Amino acid sequence: MNMIDPEAERKEILRHYRRLLRHAKPFLKDNDAKIIKKAFNTSVEAHKDMRRKSGEPYILHPLAVAQIAVEEIGLGTTSIVAALLHDVVEDTDMEVEEVEREFGTSVARIIEGLTKISGVFDYGTSQQAENFRKMLLTLSDDVRVILIKLADRLHNMRTLDSMPRHKQLKIASETMYLYAPLAHRLGLYAIKSELEDLYLKYTDTETYKDISTKIRQTRSARGKFIKDFIAPIEEELRRHGFKFNIKGRPKSIYSILKKIKKQNITFEEIYDLFAIRITLDVPLEHEKAACWQVYSIITDFYQPNPDRLRDWVNTPKANGYESLHTTVMSKSGQWVEVQIRTKRMDEIAERGYAAHWKYKSDGSGGESGLELWINKVRDMLENNTANALEFMDEFRKNLFVEEVFVFTPKGELLILPDRATALDFAFEIHSQIGLHCLGAKVNQKLVPLSFRLRNGDQVEILTSQKQKPNEEWLDYVVTSKARSRIKEYLREERKNKSEQGKMMLERRLAYLKVPETQGNLNKLLAFFNIPSVQDLHYRIATGHIDIKNIKEVIFTAQAERGASMLEPKSFDREVQKIRGVTSDMLVIGENTSNMNYKVAACCNPIPGDEVFGFESEEDGIEIHRTNCKKGIELMSNYGNRIIKAKWTDQKELAFLAGIRIKGTDRVGLVNDLTRIISNSLRVNMRSITIDSHDGIFEGNIMVFVNDTGHLDKLIQRMGKVTGVLTVERFD
Secondary structure, three states, rough: OOOOOHHHHHHHHHHHHHHHHEEEEEEHHOHHHHHHHHHHHHHHHHOOEEEEOOEEEEHHHHHHHHHHHOOOOOOOHHHHHHHHHOOOOHHHOHHHHHHHHHHHHHHHHHHHHHOHHHHHHOOOHHHHHHHHHHHHHHHHHHHHHHHHHHHHHHHHHHOOHHHHHHHHHHHHHHHHHHHHHHHHHOOHHHHHHHHHHHHHHHHHHHOOOOOOOOHHHOOHHHHHHHHHHHHHHHHHHHOOOEEEEEEEEOOOOHHHHHHHHHHHHHHHOOOOOEEEEEEEEEOOHHHHHHHHHHHHHHHHHHHEHHHHOOOOOOOOOOOOOOOEEEEOOOOOOOOEEEEEEHHHHHHHHHEEEEEEEOOOOOOOOOOOHHHHHHHHHHHHHHHHOOOOOHHHHHHHHHHOOOEEEEEEEOOOEEEEEEOEHHHHHHHHHHHHHHHEEEEEEEEEEEEEOOOEEOOEEEEEEEEEOOOOOOOOHHHHHHHHHHHHHHHHHHHHHHHHHEEEEHHHHHHHHHHHHOOOOOHHHHHHHHHHOOHHHHHHHHHHHOOOOOHHHHHHHHHHHHHHHHOOHHHHHHHHHHHHHHHHHHEEEEEEEOOHHHHHHOOOOOOOEOOEEEEEEEEEEOOOEEEEOOOHHHHHHHHHHHHHHHEEEEEEEOOOOOEEEEEEEEEEOOOHHHHHHHHHHHHHHHHHEEEEEEEEOOOOOEEEEEEEEOOOHHHHHHHHHHHHHOOEEEEEEEE
């Protein structure tokens, strides 16, 4: 290791500290600078012997987090202090009480929210999910906890290079699973995009590099295009005396990739690689009128696409986002998205929640969508009896939602998540109305519970005291309030039924003169092949098991067989647990025939792909690609069941991979393709489907290959066939 120069390090730390103060200066009040200095010194002292993985002094991390909180989120003194101290309680021997004494309650509360829980959970429940839940609980006291947590996560993602590979994957997946959606919901678009891009950089490095290179190469052409596009608009805006600023900004790498995948197109075909943003400087009371006036100026020059007009000026998004978006046709035949907003709206769009506070000086703003959302989260947390993983799932469903605006019979507006049904609406009004909901009238027409609401619907709920929820209801609802109330009801119902069944069974056993011992109960479970006693009780009560079928013979005959019906499974699990912990790396392909593993169908990994193993309860170990959609969820929720895995060199095994081809149709084309596949590389083809219309063909071919190298060779060869335009792998 190179020698550390303490003097140079001291200077470096001070440089970061001064930069922080420079950014904080505009809002510092009487005593603030002193408090920040004290927090800085406390943190330096506490972390003085610690270093980060990269070798730099640890204090640079809290400083960076504080810097992000001020500069990129726009938080104030309390948050700076909390950010500077955010790891002190967790990593050093300073206690929360000490922080409270020195820096006051609100800082201490925030830090407590940021300090993770210690303690071990059962094998299989996720420590991670519990951490998130704890963190979200503090959200309802102080949203700054989450904002600082986001700043902390952003800095960790920016410095992920120095981490070992499996840590990179875990941290990146968690970020994608929870933190990016949170940033989105709190309106922090810049941070959300950066987190997504960084996730891509570490899980699918090839694609990331590929797209960023293409963006770089097309930069100057884009610049010229934007200049030509905005010239006439600028002139006209000046003529009308507007104070404004226009800039073109490229879309994030992740959102470009999402488009390519979703619409199944190439990079070159994406029309809105960038958006043009016009920011106006006008007083609050003229905002709406000004935005629409600018809209009419733009559409004088360029033809708008009427389906792509989005008016978030009149009805802001739930995270407070306000802006007017239109997509217009440029002179060169390209669609361009134009966003029109004011300076105030722009700040809210970039800084989200923090900017709301700034503009609500007198508190007369009424409840913003965001506060309503935070109240919802609070409600969700307080009434949630589900386990942490279920809860996480619910919570995420509520993060990325567009919304529908619907009205009660009296004309009050309710905002529900997209895809919400009449049943969600009923629960939104009141749990009791939800639990007894029979159906609804939407715009005066009778509709079933599962009816999906649309913008502007007026909904009246019909109830009946006789109506009771059933399992099927869970398929109809999307709001977490409705889901958790229905689940709660069903759980209660099940408990009551089990009690009933228990008494029926006791009576039956007494009648048969069979003692109610654990051994006898086990024989019953084995006979009916049921996992738990409670299940047995429930099935007796609901008539799934006829009580008359419980006969003496069950307890006397085949006693030997019954004893360990349920044992082997848990034994296997123990073995897996031990194996997962001791052998650090699962090597796929060598002598793994004795290991119980299978290749996941969701992403079809083949040798050469970067992969990880996941211990599943049923199928032993599943192998996933590191950039697999489902993998994100597994890595963030069950970090303890992830196993590092890599392929060995093997030639004799064949793996299924999909290839998608596009090109111009001609006679004999399919023949040429299939010849290449079968002759040149001894690849076996499983299926081929080719659609052609208007002289263009698209085909999907499923082939068996040995590894990524083999597949790449095949793709290159197919690309050389006359008439073939693109060849790519798909999952």
